[in-house]
Amino acid sequence: MSLLAKRALSVRSAYAPRLGPRREIYYISDITGVPQLWRFDGHVHDMVLPWEERVSEYRVADDGTLAFTSDVAGDERWRLYVLEGEEAAPVSAEGVNSLGAWSPDSQKLAFTSTRDDQQNFHLYLYDRATRSIAKLAEIPGINVVEEWSEVGLFVTHYETNLESAILLYRGGEVRELTKRSPDTMSLSPRYIGGGKLLYLTNEGWEHMGVAQMDLTTGSWKYLIQLDRDVEFFDVWGSYLVFSLNEEGSSGLYMMHMPSGLTHKIATPRGVVTSLQYREGLILFSLSSINRGHEVYIHQGGALRQLTRSPRFGLQLESLPDPESVWYVSHDGRKIQANIYKPPGAARGVVVYLHGGPESQDRPELKPLVLALLMSGFVVAAPNYRGSAGFGKSFLRLDDLDKRWDAIKDVEAFARWLTAEGIAKAKPCVMGGSYGGYLTLMALATAPDLWACGVEIAGIFNLVTFLERTAPWRRRYREAEYGSLDRHRDLLLQLSPATYVDKITAPLLAVHGANDIRVPIHEAEQLAKRLGELGREVKLLVLPDEGHVITKVENRVKVYTEVLKFVERHQVY
Template identity: 75%
Template sequence: MPNNVHMSRDVNLYFGVSLSIKRALSIRSATSPRFGKGKAIYYLSDVTGSMQLWQFDGTRHDVVVPWEGRVSDYRIANDGTIVIATDFNGDEKWRLYIINDDVVVPVSLEGVNYLGAWSPDSRKLAFTSTLDDGQNFNLYVYDRDTNSVVKLADIPGINIVEEWSDVGIFITHYETNLHSTIYWYRDGELKELTKHSGETWSHSPKYLGNGKLLYLTNADWEYVGIAQIDLTTGNWRYVIQLDRDVELFDVWRSYLVFTLNEEGSSGLYYMHMPSGLTHKITIPRGVITSLQYREEKLLFSLSSVNRGHEVYLYQSGVVRQITDSPKFGLALDKIPEPESVWYTSHDGRKIQANIYRPPGEAKGVVVYLHGGPESQDRPEFKPLLVALLMSGLIVAAPNYRGSTGFGKTFVHLDDVEKRWDAIKDVETFARWLMSEGIAKKKPCVIGGSYGGYLTLMSLAMAPEIWACGVEMMGIFNLVTFLERTAPWRRRYREFEYGSLEKHRDILIQLSPSTHVEKITAPLMVIHGANDIRVPVYEAEQLAKRLSELGREVKLIILPDEGHTITKVENRVKVYTEAIKFIMQHIST
């Protein structure tokens, strides 16, 4: 009898842990809210299992249109007409469709299309597309009256239409992921507005009226601020210039609303522009991912590790949550707020990291490496991170050099041959976790995309400190990656990793494929078959080589996913397997 009771408790514990993981991975999100006509609020939600467009009329939430595939973005014309961007099975080949009552009209289905902006009269839609040559996102306009698409301008590289106002179309042109300028298209002429010397990130233009334009820039400064330019003279000045990044902003009449990156968390502010009087709005800790300000109402989405990703409305001094996505019985609020820490890396440089602790007793540590690398780990809702916490694991996430959020200089400290320093940042962090007693035994390491690459390099360059690894959609060979990535991406990635022509030797030395024999820890490899950023060939090479070496490797290829796992059912299945893999090896 005692043995039976003991077995029953073990079984209940096993299924309880498994169920909490599935609850965490099943949690839905709501994001990207926008005001529609009347009282309507639109947003994106994955309640149905993939991101779809939803509407809230003040009383009832409903899907706008049943849609196969993922809706990634949308725009609402002044007359209420909606255009959506969608892909299929995660292939990121965005197609554009207009939704008007019960009529669906295809706008552009070939190439890759970036959604742009409606004309003020709602009759035309500006967008950019690789429709012509498969590489350059040229400027196009769709005319609803003639149901036709016309190319307005050839613009090499990646370009995104940001706004269409009474004075013309404003476009952000990207030289690299961190170097951009703003173009103004008017009356058949394309003009560069934000001419500059040296690397400058200028984007997100918003027309104020009276020949004035606001935009985000880090011209002549370490951090991104808000600037104003006179369209007639070209003279510009900073409106907001601080020692941290402004990330989002919107303007209505004489009021400016903006967010600041405050060591990862978002600070939300509004300012009366004529007087400069500024007020901070109290919000939960997290990351604001979208905002819009109209008629004294502020609509925004906030992602928080212990609240989920939801839509909020700020009006008359009060913040109100508009959506309440299913949490599947998981008490997210039991998760403690993450701790921001700083550690000293191998060369004396201070590196920031976030330490996420589980609600109960810790069973081990996972080092979580963000992607990008032009990105940042922030205290936002990530289903996998929450599932790891609910499994009793501490998640430790370093913002190694090359991360954003710490200034223009810091983000370039990992370029080309300097990438060795970022790899050493991770190793130093793992050793620091053990020296501080946070990790009482060997941690596992996990990462996706660039984080997947860094996971492999960490396993290879310091094999003795890791219990296991989980690599997702990562790079195994920098040379084959650059050769096979989508053609419009290669140039932009070469600025980060190095050129195939000039830096091939460095690329080879910095490739996990060169050091794969040193990887001894058990490894799980996850990849989407439709990945156009990091082709699945990278995962196949990796798994094949490790198998030949007799290493423990488990390969999972998702036939209906791309660079990210977009479908909830796949997320639950695959991440559950990843956590079981980690739990199996972290306790040995």
């Protein structure tokens, strides 16, 4: 493998900035090889504390106290810690824990957890003075504490991955503020005073917008309602800052709420991954395939890049911006895709399938895609039915037996690539998680189209996957794929396991041993069956990773094998 590819796999990232009480800026960086919490005091960047495992989320109290979550060996069983002086005190190590908001006086921390119930994230309160935990409310399902204001605790409740509502906890009672509907998501509440709440919703609309609610009357209206999704927003004073999903890239805007006057803030092309607006300072992280994933500050009309993560000599700017294209699928529906081109002559094509499925391929930094590009491959990434970013009706187009249409979208894309002359030989197909599932289905349902396949943490059998996935995830995945009780036959019909004998292309499977989303049993079944059929298959197991490869040393080691595999089987 070329040195360029190794450099691409080693590129570091910085993201999730937050402002501290003394105007210090916190963020997460994997500069050490593992995502850790960092702080910039205006002069020096430094790690907040020595920590071996990755940090996922963190919150800064008004007095500067830090709370954060971390897991062990990628198992995604997030443990909750509070940094008190020099000590990282464990708060909740049982179950899976989700941050969370500090009380206005910085003395209490609200969070949700499965510590007492494997299937539900109930609401808890940690008291710093007594170092004790009390259960505030039992709320079924997945719940996330978003904000603690003078009117109470605001919580987003997820009924399914595509249906959520905002709850208010106050005085021992939980009140539902937004109505539940199979077609509505309401989330990210932000109290702005005067009995007014801002939040994201797509109620009665195809796309996510910003709405304002009067908490006294319950009446609401859209402040921002467009033909594209609002991703993030934040408020300071009379100004609202928000980002829009503009055919994959992000646009950053500022609106004067009293007048509605709005202007666009100039940023590099990429995807906004977090956003905070405090004291006239806009903090955001932006990810781009040819600029990296970095933290930025916008203040007084000027944009400043705060972090510059190591690139190991790689000239990211040599990569052209990806091209957005539309192709016609099997039934005449138009599907959007991104075409990433290498800096020089192409030596082959890899079809890259995103996960989710409620996700979207966007022009952000993806180390494996970057390494493929630097190795001379065109990467072609379709946003098949069920992808986000194209309205909630499009999201529903792969539910249950409609999943066949998403599978056919991938086949149609491979044929389009050939017809357009982009693929001059059979492409390879690869994807992770749901993208791994689609990779297997593509190899099985159109075996003559593919030179090879790479599946990472993918689903082989939808029945065994649902039986073994983490208990709190099952009902949400059943809403997408089908119920074990009512749709078992359909689940089997849509499982790669049913068609495994049709897979003839060489396959490389990668899986983390500690994966609680898609347990490693899926990869073990796949490798065993293909081996029995005499097919070329190799299984790489990562003993210290879960669903996502987060350690840079593992990324380099494993993705190097992926690149060698593709180079061996993809001949232009």
